[in-house]
Amino acid sequence: MYRNLRGRPGRVLAAVTVAQFVFALDMSVVNVALPAIRTDLGFAPLDLSWVVHVYALTFGGLLLLGGRACDLYGRRPLLLLGLAVFGLCSLAGGLAQAPWQLVAARAGQGVGAAAAAPAALAMLTATFAEGPRRVRALGVWSAANAAGGALGVLAGGLLTEYASWRWVMLVNLPVVAAALALLPADGPAEATGAAGERPVRSERRERPDVLGAVLATAGVGLLVYGVVRTDVRGWGSPATLGTLAAAVALLAAFAVAETRACAPLLRLGLLRSRWVAGANVLVFLAAAGQFTAFYFVSLYLQQVLGLGAAATGLAFLPFSAGLVAGSVLATRVVAHRTPRAALVPGAVLAAAGLAWFALIGPDGGFLTDVLGPSLVTSVGTGLVLAPVAAAGTTGVAAREAGTASGLLNSSRQLGGCVGLAALATVSAHRTGGATDPAALNDGYATGLAVTAGLFVLAALVAIGVLPRRRPEAPGRPDPLTPAADRPDPAANRLEGTRS
Template identity: 50%
Template structure:
């Protein structure tokens, strides 16, 4: 791959004013990142309280999570492209505003329908915010040490927010009530919106037309894929329902590729972008990392509460070492990538992650935090921090700033879709193991979670194998 042109020569290069405010710009994107990743995990421990208060049927409660997941995962590519088409400043302000309004609506919901609708719209806002936050980094900070530091901080916020969301959700639900897991977004937005108005700027440029047909097709393809996956809790992977939805997703995807290649005058996605090896490799690695990591995180929360009997707050506190380990791993990954290139932090980080997640499979009904969780949490979190930040650096290296939003959408879509598929696989395996276990209910439940962790470790070992084959040997992050 030829070396990218310096950002300063690009028509999308940051203005001098923007360069004088890098700290404020970084604060905005980190607040956007924090809001989105918190919302993915903070809700989980509040679900029993939401069910009791709003009268959710057991089968419908999952839609508090699925409604968000469906729109968020389905619209990430379009959300990333919106920042390129209409400007980073408008995109971030729109995303923050909608996220704040729908968070308020979710907390004030009086029945299941209102909450599910608010969560669906919240997912749309998240699909804009997450890619635009990464886009702003790649178009504000030039490649090299400045961008590495910014991406490192952004990744640390992601890891910390994901893990601390469980703690925060438990504390808010136990000390106040479940609506506060949504109201917590309001002060974040109140701080981020004024900062965005001051710090985020776009240079005047020609705005290309939105490829509406392409937008509809790619949204339909990704939404159907995510929907088919999240509904495997009810319909088996081999059922006509699941296979039919997956088939439709493939058809819409093929139609999208045809439209972008042959029909659209100004395509939503320039397909040549995927010939850029750094982006293709990073997207593939992030997909495989998420395949094992998302579901393992979910199973750990269930094990703590359903087997060990932890309260929501106790369960949240148990994830503090994971947060600390993720931050430490991110810092190590950045330094090693800068000194020796991306290969070793990717391979080493994935090896640690696979070992740590596989180690979780030793959980026991009579276990405890120190004996069953502390060691694997530290190992897995350090590895995850190192490999995730390095994959993100590789994926954003050399991307034309005019397509930074699309590239960000690709990376985030890979993570969300991989995570959704992995979660569905692990939940299916855990439930099946529990149902067919002959022991007492608690022992059967523990056996299901242990089997899920073992499979998650195998999926991450698969990610390691893919990484060894694909990861660049020479530096792509300098």
């Protein structure tokens, strides 16, 4: 990636880990504060959900564009720009005096995260060559990502109850400042790819794929919008079906456009790698399970067991600890074996924990109904989320690291949005509109049982799609990438002499 950064990779790892932590934190920190936000700013009940949805909409919709932009214009500049936009919008959100101001600030946070998140992951994968060092670095990154999502519930509860809801936005500022301070000041230098190849230098910068960017952003954005609004319109409404149909049409047009583009936003041949394709399906399923588990367990603690915001946040501490422990364990496993060796048992363990969670009762308690399944589920989830980033970037050339990272992050975002919206509908259908604790408990238990099935599917994908053998060592072409899509070293040398 950057020649000077390779001499001090620990600082790069620290910077991108802190950045990913704050992006994951922001996905969940606001949820617990929603009642206080509604009271203070005067949100209409149907508009309050946009505080959460608009972040997912802009973040998920722009990730592919952000990933390609960091390949074209540099990872460090995009990371700096994204962090700056995210921090400024966090400040604006903390100072908001009207509903529209907070919604606009959350949209801006999503834009900043969409630029910075793929740049951070691409910077990490390019700094650490494929092998044990990259696996360990991605394990740390994944642990921070998982812990940020879990600790967001804790931070949101404590800040809302003992300070103000505004601090769920302002708390991002010192974290962003830390990431900016840790990021080395070196300028870009020549990059080295995953297979040891160096990118072709050219005096002419590639033209951005404007048509692909428009189609991908509009398609993914409409998909996220259609899904997140099912809480109001329902899955079978004409508005939902029309929105989803338009999203599918735009994404199909994007696929066609990419086959004809000179510099595509997403080279479709990348998806023919079993590592890349399998990892994206896995992270979609795992994110759907993780987001949904957070949602149902949080509601169970508050609306069935009657815990307050701070107590609910504290109840997620074992979940956070388990996620970190699972990520550390996965790193040690994958250092000596393939990512598949951690993904399969992790998905099975997470499914078992969620099936245990599905036994919750209206007269239960934290020690009897939450602690045990929290630990089992979180360790299993950590075993899945840590190596999936390594799998999704295996064999990817440096020139496409941002694209692969954006794709992986986009799959994570879409999985969380689609899974949560779909299973919230399943849960609501089960309760039949009743609001007593017994009916709510029944709905949450049903949702958690279906969530367990998502991790069973993830295990099957890991078994059926991901290869058994280890990734090839750096310097050798990835045999899982079709020959037609591999870089031609001879062509690179010829082009280099022409430059």
